[in-house]
Amino acid sequence: MSSPVNRPLMAAAALGMVVTFGAGWAVGHSGDDEKNSAERTVATPAPVMPPTPAPTESSSTDGSGDAMEYEQLDDGSGEEVGTAAARAKLPAVNKWKKAPIGVFTCPKATVKVATSDQLQKALDTAEPGASIQLADGLYNGEFRTTRDGSAAKPIYLCGSRNAVIDAGAIKGGYALHFDGATNWRVDGFTVRNGQKGVMVDRGRGIGLQNLLVERIGDEAVHLRTSSRRNVVRGLTIRDTGNRKPKFGEGIYIGTAESNWCEYTDCKPDPSNDNFILNNRISGTTAENVDIKEGTSGGVLNGNRFDGSAMTEGDSWVDVKGNGWLISGNIGVDSRADGYKVIEILDGWGWRNLFSANRSTVRGNGYAINVTKRHSGNVVRCNNTARNAGEGASTVKCRK
Template sequence: MSPRTRHAIFLGTAVAAVAVALTGGVTAQAAAANLSATFARTSVWTGGYGAGYTIANRGDAPATGWTVEFDLPAGTAVSSSWSSVKTQTGQHYEFTNAGFNGTIGAGATASFGFNVAGSGLPSGCTVNGLPCADGQVTTTPTSSPTTTTTPPPAGVTVNVATAAQLQAALANAAPGQAIKLAAGTYRGSFVTTKAGTAAEPITLSGPSDAILINDGPSGDAPDCPTPTAGWDSGYGFWLSGAPYWNLTGFTVQESKKGIVADNSPHTTIDGVTVHHVDEEAIHFRRSSADSVLKNSTITYTGLVQPGYGEGVYLGSANSNWACHGNSGGVDRGDRIQVLDNHIGPFVAAEPIDVKEGTFNGVIRGNTFDGRGISGENSADSWIDVKGIGYTIENNTGTFASPGTFANGYENHNTSTSPSFDNGCGNVWRGNKSDLGGVGAYAIKISSVSKCAANPNVVYASNTVTNAKSGLTNIPVTP
């Protein structure tokens, strides 16, 4: 506590004493908040631990705003934090409340957490300048104290302007909330495991100049990607076990991957921009079914691993089902819609890669600019379809150098499951293709004999220009 604050408290006490002497006593004592902060470690791993503080109000009035401070020994540092705003001076750390958890009602609590690199524990803890065991804040008397709500109640708009505030909002999101990004650059790890509902989805929105950047990855990765203390995935934005989210308007760039939805069905991504990422831009993974990507722009992917630089990735390769096959051993990213997006140029792998074991998606109204397709990992077309029963219609694709290009659209059949006709039953109609004098077919069907029971269909409404071979290698359906 500053000398000025201490002086104010002492002066207030003196004034109260004079009032008692003149009046012969007071009829009621001023309501006051009384804060304590309790430390606890929540997990421990080699080289670090996860921990947090719970701030309890033992008084009879709300506390408005809190600050917890402590020191860590040399060689120990806070590596990340949430539900708070962190500042640091040497080994001294100060955590103030986020926007949503500053008010703590009488008898209520708030909390924040952090990860630590090293084994040293906090010392010298204070809450609002007084020892964590008995910190007290005097507030204006109220006749009916309000209670705290942490996280914010459903329907509340949470405005964020810093990375710490965004991390706190994601950690405490609840159905019906709208998290709104102010313009600016947000650097850090942005992940949530909080679920919305069909009636009350959670929204994260911002202008295009609200930019999310993850400078990771860092730490020891688990065997399969899942949010893990001490590990930063490097993903620009990560939904994990978080269905019913709407992501709108903002930008993700300069991250390992752009936006990843894991086990997060009913995700809607609308009007988002993703560019300059090391690997893929948008990945619907671990059965994130019934999701939609629309009105978005994707450029400059695969900057580090061109063969893994897809624009949009639906499902997982069967070789990754051991990690991501959470629906009977299969990654069932079914019924995903990819609508009216602009994908490319300089998307190093396929603008859209549809993996085996996924069913009945719709890819409609998109524009593909094939410049910069690398050819690595057989990435040499706008769309590669190993899924089943997809409708691919009214898209426009072009190709020009630089790049490697074989065909506009391709399908493949893989023998990953005897019960799946992978790469079969897909329909192409109304697509316009300019192959730049390089590509062979606008639509190359690579597994005709394997799909005899559930054939792929290419309608005559598809058109092609500048093709070496023509529209398609199979008979056209009128």
């Protein structure tokens, strides 16, 4: 959850108007909360970038020859910046194409399960290359695995939406927990009625695909404690925060600084290089996505956000990490902002890139609210905003 941030006073954007973040309209403000505004221009929304991923490594250019991924920006304030900020790199605008795990198809089952006991046994004994198939039906309980697949032979866990993992209580534990497990491919089934839905701790190379995660006490999906290079793709997430609304995020990446001593030896949680792609998130009481301080280099692309159920969050996405690409997303209905970038801890919330996002805010904030101006965050002029009460962005856009 983000803390409230004081906003500069600003004339409200006309409701129903779609605006690009062009130089002729962009709004900026200085450190003493003064602002300047210019004429607004009307334009049609920018197209969303195609969501087709490729399981290859990230490129250093944006397709035009500009080495955006490695561009280092001066904060412009003349002051020294924190170590984390100094290391942060602006991501390539096409990094969304370079997901470490591509779209996958579940292979023929090597293990078929139909009961809770059979499922837990399969999770306890899975070897690289195994393919676990869930029969349709109800799997009551909390399920956990520590098993490793390999990059060449991942472990598959697959079922239809009618195969339902049900943890039984929104005040319980984790419905499905990958605890130090690596190289899994998880597809298709339903997860519900846990305090948390899918938890990944110290997970590497895990692909979560096409799941339905619903009726959750706190957050639906959480990547935590150095979970890296995982892909969350095509999930439907809804109805979270039933235990405590302030913890009801859809997808939560990393660990809040207040919990670092509990989970990461009082150091930042480097849950880095995770890709959050093409998910549909609604019915969350807190943010649809919360990107925590300490995380770097991730991608948030092609998602659809709906903030109409938020009672605690004030933006679809809180960005407190560094070097994230936030691109090609569509958002509707927020209490305040569409996206909010926050330096909650010195040197974090830096050098993130916003490109080709389409925002219908219907709230009293900004489409993209960068709360610390001199933080190297870049808002491209191809973002569009509708019904954002305070305007499109707090920073001038860049082409």
